[in-house]
Amino acid sequence: MYKHLIFLSVLFVLLLPACSYKGVPYFQDLNQNAPAKESISNFNPITIQPEDILGISVSSLNSEASSVFNYNLNTITGTAQNANNPVVGYLVDEKGQVQLPLIGSVKVSGLTISGVREKIQQQLTEYLKQPVVNVRLLNFKVSVMGDVLRPGVYPVTNQRISIPEAITLAGDLNITALRSNIILIREQEGNREYIPIDLTSKKLFNSPYYYLKTNDILYIQPGKNKYASVDNSYRNISILLSALSIVVILLTR
Template structure:
């Protein structure tokens, strides 16, 4: 009887170790020192630059209201054309691709000095959005109101990863300068914070791959069958040794 009990405990132990092994794949940033605060410099952030097909919002303020019907004029929805240019009143065509919105704002201010007193210009990308697909709680397209968003913030917008998602095999799809990139990312490691792709760009797509247990978590009958099968396997081993 002791022999059968030992075999049962061995099988139960193997099942427990298997569960522990699966759990080890779930936590984020596993190699962060959790015993004390740590600091590191941020060196991988680059300001967002304007690309072809972006839509720009240009807000102009001036101390000279006579130049306009109102002292504040908002010019909405300027599409950056295939030449990387927008066309503004009084100014004409302006090359904007590859520049940050702050630089474009400064250039517009300089050109408006001929017409306005102390112009102040703010430029914003209206169509800045990212998409999160795959094994997350709320897959969707998400509008970004500012010009800075990280992959972790994007996953948070999508309600975080489901328990069945692969933390070490997330794919970032990026189109920039007429090229498409597929970048694998691993958020189970703290190295994600140093990645040059940690900060997202306009129209980035994040795909979260589910692991092989996804079907089991979706299909309750399959889970029940698996448990019954495991129990029957243990019973069969014990009965075989008894007989």
């Protein structure tokens, strides 16, 4: 009986998952003994999609005419804006269009931010003297969920964010996270993609998915040892059982 108890206690200890350092470091195939340099060829500017919200401000020599773009109220959120830097939110409809004063419907879906700016500015020259248009994507956000310090939805203000930057915003991966099995979930043009990402390889830097897009979701899968590493009481209980088994054997001899 006692032999069975000892065997079960030892087996329980052995079966507890252990954290392996091998899977912890990022970009393991990166040469850390010498500097390296490579060109960036995988960045593509964000393209506008239906349901995006564009912040558009217009100025011109016709200050009264251009003011119709810059009233001091955000039409999407209903919150007051800074009068010195007014930005109005225009929702891109299901047809990929925005409705603007003076020029009416403008097809923006599929265009980059600079493409939208140039298109609107060109059409406004018919109504305004030397118009200057600024465009910003107001609802650019990414989500990080799973085994990170601070899972959540993070707004992006500079119109460009990479996977490492998004993970850093979330406080980095926990030690128990699977760095080689991250899932990027992306929706665009009516399709949803599930893309595996490996943070242990420097190949990520040249991946077409290195830079995130609006509404991207990063899911960080926890390893099998998640709960054992968070709650060491499991291992402590098994060790205690083993010790008690030995004590019982010694006392009954």
